Amino acid sequence: MALHRWLCVAAAAASTAWAMDPEQLISAPRRSEAIPNPKGNVAIFSTSQYSFDTHSSSASWNLLDLKSGKISLLTNDSNVSEIVWLGTDKSSLLYINGTNADVPGGVELWVTDVNNFANGYKAASLPAAFSGLKAVITSSGDVNYVASGQSYANGTAYNEELATKSLSSARIYDSIYVRHWDTYLTTTFNAVFSGTLAKKGKSYVSKGALKNLVSPVKNAESPYPPFGGSSDYDISPNGKLVTFKSKAPDVPRANLTTAYIYLVPHDGSRTAEPINGPDSPATPEGVQGDANNPVFSPGSDKIAYFQMADKSYESDRRVLYIHTIKSQKTVAVAEDWDRSPDSVKWVDAKNLIVGGEDKGRSRLFAVPVNAKKDFKPKKFTDGGVAGAYYLLPDKSVLVTGSTMWTSWNVYTASPKKNVIKTLASANKLDAGLAGLGPDDIDEFYYQGSATKIQSWIIYPKGFDKSKKYPVLLFIHGGPQGSWADSWSTRWNPKVFADQGYVVIAPNPTGSTGFGQKLTDDIQNNWGGAPYDDIVNAFEYAAKHLHYADTSRAVAAGASYGGFMINWIQGSDLGRKLKALVCHDGTFVADAKISTDELWFMEREFNGTFWGERDNYRRWDPSDPERILRFDTPQLIVHNDLDYRLPVAEGLSLFNVLQERGVPSRFLNFPDENHWVIHQENSLVWHQQVLGWLNKYSGVSKENPNAVSLDDTVIPVVDYNP
Template identity: 45%
Template sequence: MTVQASKFTPEVLISAPRRSAGVPNARGDIVLYTVSTYSFETHSKSSQIRILSLKDGASHLVSEDTGASDPVWISDTEVAFFKGSDKGTDLFYQNVEAPTDEPNLIHSFHGSLSSAKTKTLSSGKVALVTAAVTTPDGNLFLAADEEKPLSSGRTYDSLFVRHWDTWKTKNENALWYGQLAKEDGRWTLENDSFNLLVGIKLASPIGPFGGASDFDIHEKGIAFVAKDPTLNLARYTKTDLYLVPLKSFTDQPGAPEIVKTGNLIGYTHNPTFSRDGKSIAFFRMKDKQNEADKHQLLVIPDISNLQKVETFYATSDDRGSWDRSPSSILWTADNKHLILSAEQHGRVLLYKVPSSASEATNLPAPIFEDGAVSDAHLLGDSETLFVTTRSRIESSRYLTLNHESQNITEVSSSAKNGKAFGLTQDQCFDIWYPGSAGYDNHALCMTPSNFDKDKKYPLAFLVHGGPQSAWTDDWSTRWNPAIFAEQGYIVVCPNPTGSTGYGQAHTDAIACNWGGAPYQDLVKAFEYIEKEMPYVDIDRSVALGASYGGYMMNWIQGHPLGRRFKAIVCHDGVFSTLSQWSTEELFFPEHDFGGTLWDKRENYEKWDPARYTGNWKTPMLVIHNELDYRLSIAEGLAMFNVLQARNIPSKLLVFPDENHWVLKPENSLVWHKEVLNWINKFSGVSPAEYGYYAIYTVPLGSGSAQLSQQISEQPTSTESHSFNTFSNASRTPLPHSWALSAMATPPAFFHALLRPAILQILRATGYHATRPAVLDSLTDLAARYMLLLCQNTAHHAAINHAGRGGHDDSDDDDDSEGEGNGGSAVAPAQADDFTLTDVRLALQDAGAFGAERTVTEEMWRGEEDTRGVEEFIAWFAGPRMKELMEFGNADGESEATDYLSALKKKHNQAAGDAKFQGTILGRPGEGSQVLVEGGPVTTIEEWIAQRSPDLLRSRGDGDEKRPASSAGSSSSGLSSVDSERRDVRPDGDMMDLS
């Protein structure tokens, strides 16, 4: 089963399943992941913990408890996860091969835990390390235990005062550890957990975004990173690597040992033990105030000697010769190589390097170059990696990669390589254009899915934040270029001076140059588009940006480029660089403007957009959030004040409960609507439309049945489609599904299929006649019910088997030789799109079945849930069904003794004829043909036309043109051809059902 969107809208983006990176078990045959969805029908979020079998591609549910989080493997077949409440955090575990109705409790912690990591020890026991908010005296913090002060006043005598979206308290992050053991078949925590950082002034993970990548564990101890407590935390990025050796995870911790790295004294991250635990690899930056400095690779060959640290690709200036900034580390099974991910030219690639610096003589070459890799793990002790990646058209893709042969095998694609969203790779392209520094700059671009090179489209010019960041071939739920492309824009996302992935010099050149080279690069990008892209209607351009991109919107607004845009959108931008010291991470303005405000004020003033507010003229939408402590709400208010005072068309959107980003689904939908409505209004694009519908089709063929769900924006005017268009009326909820449907009438196919069945049910129940409106209503209800079952089946199949890699024959663009993905052979998996279990779950959702199991619907044994199938077969082959079939095919001599016939005899004076009622043929001799009202028809469309005079009139056909046999009622039903009475009567008359 595939889920297919014919129009990619904000609702589709926000409510689509969000699948985490996959994490395989130690054996390498099952992958653990999570899926979350948001329903705009129920206004609620659902989440699931799931496993994916790499043997057959089947996905199975572990938990659908929305409170479950941080799932981790504790054995090859058991998963542990947290569930938090105001009373603390419970640690549960579940056997994924034979799950019980309820998970098993391991331990209850009196605090808030997250970011768990586990390691199976040689004893068979499991080491557990987790992060937790901790009080100054070293205990777990629980908000419910905190005394409520009588005053709301806060006092501070050091920085941070607030960070990201939170006011700082005396509590800090700490790492807690313990040991799990199995006793009498159940996992337990052997000892009280220990605070690894008790009594020392270190905090880890590092806020606001630190998590499991800030520490690693092995049998020999725990490695972690923490900020240097001797420096002002808000002004310096310096973090150090520490190791706490442990003889046992049931012992109290010793003192952390710091790792010295010479002249590299900047930010440290991603400590990673080798598989044998003898070595640690990690990254470190050189500068202690530059958060965007290059990550350099280092390895401690032997953790018993922390004084010996190898720096890879070292140079005399300590800048390193490899001009890329890697972000993740994975050791190969033999510990001889490292797999690194790093950004390059708008992609996130995988590289392979020797694990010894002395052997790393050649600069790394990529082994995988498609999209943006977000995670990679080794499958057991093999040479195969399990990789999670994304792209501009793909929200989550799982594949396996042999790091020796570089062979790729597709495992699963959430978006069916874009087709689930109505997107294709053909929409994506890149451009290189002359930059301000004498070398070419790069931009990622996207066209509408219905792009025609002979037509002209307005330009959506997107400027990224950071500023030391980049647009990449990645998926985003906040700034997704496809959203703008599907509104009818050519989307261009430039990576000007300051962007990452093009060498450190390109990144560093933005320092003390915010409105200089980056602005000139954007001007040159705009000029290139105007000259080289004739399908762009340059006079209908709009510009959008957030954070530094918002700064650039204000800078553009005050400079000549601003006059080239019809409208501007500024999200959480900088109004004045002089107010940068109201931010929380002060190392950022201090580095980017060359010093403090009092020492280097000229740099702050030089690039201050507020100096040019007298030039502002372009209509602007300002968005700012009250929990944004990086750029305070005052910046947005100042922008809007200036715009209003200058009588410039403008609008202000504020979210009191959002930070620098808009993350809550309902808020995100409002954000998208306001942004799209604003730019469409001034660019001349049709007003953005948000209601959309779903249809389901079941292709017939020799293969397994496939149910396809298509989701599309509901047009405000009638358009010609190759599928059925539904009017925008009542909504049919789809529980926990991103395939929301706003529809009134189910597909005509369902009506055609069900109307005869409804007629026969009425006959079988003993009714002689009914009003046409009753038959119409019953048919419509049955069609809606069938549509609901299809929706729910599609939903469960999309989650249970989300893009298992099954080949889609409809994709004419597939390389028949399997040489996609950079020339690597791709072997698509073959799998059914839905199973009986999915249908049964849909029936449970609709209330037809009771939920017999509360947590999971089938045992994990690699087989379908076939409960009830044998009983159905027995009934179908039984005497009752046999008699019914005889009535429909034979000479009518059989005696009907089943419940159906008995019921009919109660409602028919001619008991001898009762056995024929409820059958399609009726009494012998009454008719030998079964016709749809109005005479024989050959298509469903013709049948619809005959039953709908309103539709005929809308097409210009009068009643006089209708066949005489169909005059009168708009209802239709089966009739006995030779009957003296007609099934069709004028409205208000009764319809003969005999």
């Protein structure tokens, strides 16, 4: 019902310039990638939506007509968690039903037809929670599939509902990597399981038990947490082989990024072996870093994958490799391309499509399999971020992407014709996003500390260049990261701008997508060149953007951006800003040793905590001389489940600001990690962050619709006399 309400009023609102507020952002429909059927005439996608009226979410699966762009409902059964097209049939579907009538905590596989979804049948009962379904029809007519789930060390699928509960809460560890991201490590791990549905007449039935393809390799894990998903593994088109990525099981995971790509028969008849391990005959020389995204060729005879060279650097440049299974030969493709691609699809045996960051966008590029070292791929998509893409029968590509002005944008493109046709866009479908468009954003280049730096500008509702608007400096995390032309449900620059700001979002030293040198130059330089680049962006705005009021400027950042906010607090720029917001930022230099991924800090600061302590302290926001300069009002957000940057960092900063008499507030979510994801928490996060900035910039006095700290619905604890 809520989805229908959004759709039916969108047309009437399309001509209105909307100011997007936090509740609109959070409650707007969120749609998945559009997955086309083999015939290429229709695609499926899921939609979820949160209601602040009912404080609950609804979900549905929908069909997108690839000729007309018309959207229709497939099912609103909330138990349907994943759907895949089955083989070459244009209408058969295989889906995961998120419940199991026979096994508590298990799931089921169902087969149905897109034209009669409600009349499907159960084909298999799975003994635990599984996701990431991939399936192919074999030459025998059977369906071979893979899916991921939790595993015990003996290979048995882990079912949380049926697991024996320990009488003690104790945890005991004999090696580092005690916890990662937001979870303490246990004896269970992620694994890829394979199974078969046998063809029986016109139906499919489960054949044999599931096979754990990962557990026979000691200490292997796939998908690799916290961000690993179905892109960490693939099943060959003929159904005979499976490939998966795992962090290297023979090196300490907390110290190195090394990962291997494994190859294993689908039936598990042999133990998986790495194609790029230290003893593998095809391993590229000197390449020891993270490997990911293995994808089989159409002929099932090759695997494309990416790998970094540096074994202790998560942001090294990814290079595309092609491994031939029979000859065990691996070759690099377009090896000298100064970009770091992150996704790949086979067009045919001779051509590939790769996606990757490029100058604040994520574009698609055409790459031949035999591309030489000096080959420079040509982009065929431009604006926004191409989040997912699928080859259509006519060799065009169905792309699902986003931009800063729309959360969901589905279009077709091809290397020869570039973008061909837009089929659907959220800002045309959803009333809460109506009025958003490309005119809401712009970009400029300015002189940084060593090179030209790109920055985005995001304009507020009803922007008038003859007027003045306070500047909001947006500082991205990473430190190797970027502000891209993409949608965000957490740090959405348009939501900030529509409070009444001109948002300046620079991509300073350390940013990705602008060449590897800019990315690498932040190493052991956290408060140097990046800070100078941000100062230069501020000064450029003051000098060249006549509508930008830098006398009332504020700044906000998260993760590394939070560190930079803390660095700014003790720097000259801090004296020019009215307020600061630090989300999950590091504060005390010596506290970096408490992180989970030690390789990150040891690479950034050129050594161990005890061997290179001066490097760790070189850019220390808590240095006493810097603390003596603190006087800008600051909000600190830090969450209990953030194990990458533990909560003590935020508390330490808050203690210092309070004792120094600097206006400050501490916002904490005990059930959130490095991000604030839960919708009700997100609404409070936005209210506090925007309210803090608005109070000190004066926006809350100018804009009666702006968020105000007076709107606080959570009790504020204050024991000061």
